[in-house]
Amino acid sequence: MKALVSVKRVVDYNVRIQVKSDGSGVVTDGVKHSMNPFDEIAMEEAVRLKEKGKITEIIAVTIGGAKGEETLRTALAFGADRAIHIKDDGEIQPLTAAKALAAAMKKEDAKVLLCGKQAIDDDANQTAQMVASLLDIAQATFASKVEIDGDKATVVREVDAGLETLEVDLPAVISADLRLNEPRYLKLPDIMKAKKKPIETVSLGDLGVTLAAGLKTTKTAPPPSRSKGVMVKTVDELVDALKAKGLL
Amino acid sequence: MSVERDVMEYDVVIVGAGPAGLSAACRVKQLAAAAGAEISVCVVEKGSEVGAHILSGAVFEPRALNELFPDWKEKGAPLKTPVKRDDIYFFTSAEKGFKMPGLFVPKTMHNEGNYIISLANLCRWLGQQAEDLGCEIYPGFAAQTAIIEDGVVKGITVGDMGVNREGEHKPDFAPGMELRAKYTIFAEGCRGHLGKQLIAQYGLDKNADPQHYGIGLKEIWTVDPSKFEPGLVVHGAGWPLDLVGTSALGGSFLYHLEDNTVYVGLIVDLSYSNPYLSPFDEFQRFKQHPVIRQYLEGGTRVAYGARAICKGGLNSMPELAFPGGVLAGCDLGTMNFAKIKGSHTAMKSGMIAAEAITEALIAGADGSVKLDSYASKFKASWLYDELYRSRNFGPVMHKFGSLIGGAINWIEQNIFGGKFPWTFHDLKPDYKTLKPAAESQKIEYPKPDGKISFDKLSSVFLSSTNHEEDQPVHLVLKDPSIPISKNLPMYDEPAQRYCPAGVYEVVGEAGDKRFQINAQNCVHCKTCDIKDPAQNINWIAPEGGGGPNYANM
Ligand SMILES: Cc1cc2nc3c(=O)[nH]c(=O)nc-3n(C[C@H](O)[C@H](O)[C@H](O)COP(=O)(O)OP(=O)(O)OC[C@H]3O[C@@H](n4cnc5c(N)ncnc54)[C@H](O)[C@@H]3O)c2cc1C
Ligand SMILES: Cc1cc2nc3c(=O)[nH]c(=O)nc-3n(C[C@H](O)[C@H](O)[C@H](O)COP(=O)(O)OP(=O)(O)OC[C@H]3O[C@@H](n4cnc5c(N)ncnc54)[C@H](O)[C@@H]3O)c2cc1C
Ligand code: SF4
Numbered sequence A: 001m002k003a004l005v006s007v008k009r010v011v012d013y014n015v016r017i018q019v020k021s022d023g024s025g026v027v028t029d030g031v032k033h034s035m036n037p038f039d040e041i042a043m044e045e046a047v048r049l050k051e052k053g054k055i056t057e058i059i060a061v062t063i064g065g066a067k068g069e070e071t072l073r074t075a076l077a078f079g080a081d082r083a084i085h086i087k088d089d090g091e092i093q094p095l096t097a098a099k100a101l102a103a104a105m106k107k108e109d110a111k112v113l114l115c116g117k118q119a120i121d122d123d124a125n126q127t128a129q130m131v132a133s134l135l136d137i138a139q140a141t142f143a144s145k146v147e148i149d150g151d152k153a154t155v156v157r158e159v160d161a162g163l164e165t166l167e168v169d170l171p172a173v174i175s176a177d178l179r180l181n182e183p184r185y186l187k188l189p190d191i192m193k194a195k196k197k198p199i200e201t202v203s204l205g206d207l208g209v210t211l212a213a214g215l216k217t218t219k220t221a222p223p224p225s226r227s228k229g230v231m232v233k234t235v236d237e238l239v240d241a242l243k244a245k246g247l248l
Numbered sequence B: 001m002s003v004e005r006d007v008m009e010y011d012v013v014i015v016g017a018g019p020a021g022l023s024a025a026c027r028v029k030q031l032a033a034a035a036g037a038e039i040s041v042c043v044v045e046k047g048s049e050v051g052a053h054i055l056s057g058a059v060f061e062p063r064a065l066n067e068l069f070p071d072w073k074e075k076g077a078p079l080k081t082p083v084k085r086d087d088i089y090f091f092t093s094a095e096k097g098f099k100m101p102g103l104f105v106p107k108t109m110h111n112e113g114n115y116i117i118s119l120a121n122l123c124r125w126l127g128q129q130a131e132d133l134g135c136e137i138y139p140g141f142a143a144q145t146a147i148i149e150d151g152v153v154k155g156i157t158v159g160d161m162g163v164n165r166e167g168e169h170k171p172d173f174a175p176g177m178e179l180r181a182k183y184t185i186f187a188e189g190c191r192g193h194l195g196k197q198l199i200a201q202y203g204l205d206k207n208a209d210p211q212h213y214g215i216g217l218k219e220i221w222t223v224d225p226s227k228f229e230p231g232l233v234v235h236g237a238g239w240p241l242d243l244v245g246t247s248a249l250g251g252s253f254l255y256h257l258e259d260n261t262v263y264v265g266l267i268v269d270l271s272y273s274n275p276y277l278s279p280f281d282e283f284q285r286f287k288q289h290p291v292i293r294q295y296l297e298g299g300t301r302v303a304y305g306a307r308a309i310c311k312g313g314l315n316s317m318p319e320l321a322f323p324g325g326v327l328a329g330c331d332l333g334t335m336n337f338a339k340i341k342g343s344h345t346a347m348k349s350g351m352i353a354a355e356a357i358t359e360a361l362i363a364g365a366d367g368s369v370k371l372d373s374y375a376s377k378f379k380a381s382w383l384y385d386e387l388y389r390s391r392n393f394g395p396v397m398h399k400f401g402s403l404i405g406g407a408i409n410w411i412e413q414n415i416f417g418g419k420f421p422w423t424f425h426d427l428k429p430d431y432k433t434l435k436p437a438a439e440s441q442k443i444e445y446p447k448p449d450g451k452i453s454f455d456k457l458s459s460v461f462l463s464s465t466n467h468e469e470d471q472p473v474h475l476v477l478k479d480p481s482i483p484i485s486k487n488l489p490m491y492d493e494p495a496q497r498y499c500p501a502g503v504y505e506v507v508g509e510a511g512d513k514r515f516q517i518n519a520q521n522c523v524h525c526k527t528c529d530i531k532d533p534a535q536n537i538n539w540i541a542p543e544g545g546g547g548p549n550y551a552n553m
Helices: A035-050 A067-076 A093-107 A126-137 A188-196 A235-244 B020-035 B063-067 B119-132 B193-201 B277-285 B290-296 B341-364 B371-379 B382-389 B392-414 B454-461 B482-491 B529-530
Strands: A002-006 A010-012 A033-035 A056-065 A082-087 A112-116 A138-149 A152-159 A161-171 A173-175 A199-203 B007-013 B042-046 B085-091 B097-099 B136-139 B142-151 B153-160 B161-163 B169-172 B178-186 B213-222 B231-240 B250-256 B261-269 B300-310 B326-329 B475-477 B504-507 B514-517 B537-539
Touching: A002 A093, A002 B063, A010 A067, A033 A035, A033 A067, A035 A056, A035 A067, A035 A112, A035 A138, A035 A173, A056 A067, A067 A082, A067 A188, A067 A199, A082 A093, A093 A112, A093 A126, A112 A126, A112 B169, A126 A138, A126 A173, A126 B213, A138 A161, A138 B169, A161 A173, A161 B326, A188 B136, A188 B392, A235 B326, B007 B020, B007 B153, B007 B341, B007 B392, B020 B119, B020 B341, B042 B178, B063 B341, B142 B178, B142 B193, B169 B261, B178 B193, B178 B341, B213 B277, B213 B529, B231 B290, B231 B392, B250 B290, B261 B277, B261 B290, B300 B529, B326 B341, B341 B371, B482 B504, B482 B514, B529 B537
Parallel strands: A002 A056, A002 A112, A056 A082, A082 A199, A112 A173, A138 A173, B007 B042, B007 B178, B042 B136, B085 B231, B178 B326
Antiparallel strands: A010 A033, A138 A152, A152 A161, B085 B097, B142 B153, B153 B178, B161 B169, B213 B261, B213 B300, B231 B250, B250 B261, B475 B537, B504 B514
């Protein structure tokens, strides 16, 4: 059984985001990028499922410009068997990504798409859901535990009230939450081997997808700077201060 | 604890993806291709990506780059802002200063034809070129030890991953690989931790003066467009450091790049004598000088970082080679301090090393004998000539101070063309220059205003520094009792102040003091390893990928 894992190249989570002075977006030039942390979790889960013999082949997919290759190499070092680079230099919005991933699922006849619950750059939290509906297959989002048994998957989801357990028929889309697992360290020998694994490059057009721009970013602004805090010495003072602000 | 390590063999292994290491990597591949030879090159870099640990000024002299990639413009090298104007100030007090008339500017400080760049971005570009030429580059992996067998360096061992604070293996323990090579190029930059060991082990510095250092602190600002002058370079000497005296020397810089971006920095010589001096606080108050403040007011600070520089020049340079390996760039000490430029010299030294190594490999050498051709090629190059002309700058400054030393340097550079018939030496290492606290005056630094000047912690935050928390402390005290038993009474433990990242703290009540090391804040500047008066702090590479994440430094 084949699994597809989508991996997105995003500004690294250690980087302090800086908004461009004209408000057109954030500074990405010279800024460190890495694999979306939730995609690392999805990747790790795929590798564990393969180690358990539940899936047989892992195919990593990214959609974007030339630099996306670095992200695919990381996925290959994690343990993907091969990778597909859907190359396009344009702005990839969630619907475009979803259509491309849906097309890749069909092309590969994969039984499961593992992805992150959201990408930490746009925080859109849409792609997984849209792929599922484009393919008209089941979805299990925000997974904190995944088990696969034959043509069914059991997924524990974190919801506001606690945990919810779902059983879904495969093929399905599963999106990873923070606590699904802790991704392993990449080992240097694996990174070296990853350089030799195959990456297939295709265009959006090859998959019958056109670059759509349904969304337009009108403004990007940094959060307002925080006003200075007040130091309080005792709990009473704290309570008084909160009361004075009308918070208690 | 012995562990099973994977081994890979290369012809050339390079430690450090800075200008020296990457230029060497590119050069080996270019020369090998020209000769129709297959030479494998592997570069390891402790930063999480190429450029993440690179901090420089930088006014860049393109001489070495022109030689390495004559078509760098077409290839899109990030040299975008030519220097347009060059101002030099002597600051006489917190309020006053005067601009040096152009006539008196020493030739070494002329910057026509140079560019204001982010050296980190140039390294990212060089890294791309090196990969395109077929080099393998592995960021996120630090060289932890040199493999030495029968007196010959055979490569390096990469640091282990997944070791906890107590030194035990965590479940995800991954032993570091052995990267073996015929020749290993050590290009770790200033005060490389392996370079330091190799210099000691092979006695490479036995005929050299002690190396001298400075700590450079730098911030990136986005300034008000009305105050922005792309291509403007402002250098300064004097306040807040000494102009006439010699107890605290250094210089400052302010460069205008593109997109309203301004770099501002202060370099403090680590030969300073007052243990109460804090380079970080000197830098913060320096920015309040009207000449500097006028540009920063109304702007925002976007990044902060610090890095030591080697300023001893030719007099302090150790031998270049040893069996199986060579030193290059600031690991060797190729910085030209009279120009405050070390990038083009680092690149050139890497290129010369590459030429020597490639020739030897093509001739069938296996690396077991010392590569003498590196030193002879170096001596015949423009790099040697350039460093020779500047050899007196540091010692003269240390002896006479910025103003008089500056005058002597002007005479040497402009009248003698850098070739004074005599050489000055400076034989006192920087760790020996501190006066006891009892004989020194406490320095009251002004409180940061949160607009132009800031505190240490909010600054370190802007370096995006990150280390895995549960790992052995990478700042190793040879004798853990010294900070409290000796350094505290004698020097009021200067580590509290010279560390630009607030790593060292003395905590607890009188009689029950403890020395605390907040290793996860470390920005890898190496100052502690240099300045500790007891030479008790040994900086070793932490788990790969840890440290600052500089963007456009
Ligand atoms: C890559 C990544 C992506 C993430 N994305 C998301 C996301 O999309 N959505 C999401 O919800 N989370 C997300 N998280 C998790 C979230 O960012 C962190 O849990 C959160 O930022 C932790 O905040 P903190 O530093 O305040 O945490 P903590 O330090 O654990 O503090 C938690 C709270 O405890 C209180 N507290 C802590 N110390 C003190 C103190 N000394 N005095 C008084 N009060 C105190 C404060 O109220 C504080 O907010 C993500 C994490 C990662 C690594
Ligand atoms: C504040 C400041 C201002 C400066 N201004 C200028 C200027 O205007 N113009 C100019 O030309 N020069 C300037 N310099 C000097 C210039 O930056 C250096 O001379 C130059 O960077 C040296 O290059 P390098 O390759 O030898 O070392 P570095 O640039 O220091 O690079 C060394 C690399 O090796 C890596 N490394 C180190 N140890 C290990 C290890 N054990 N394992 C793996 N990787 C490792 C480091 O992370 C780093 O990436 C300035 C320096 C400073 C600090
Ligand atoms: S601990 Fe040492 S190397 Fe690290 S930031 Fe402080 S002085 Fe620099």
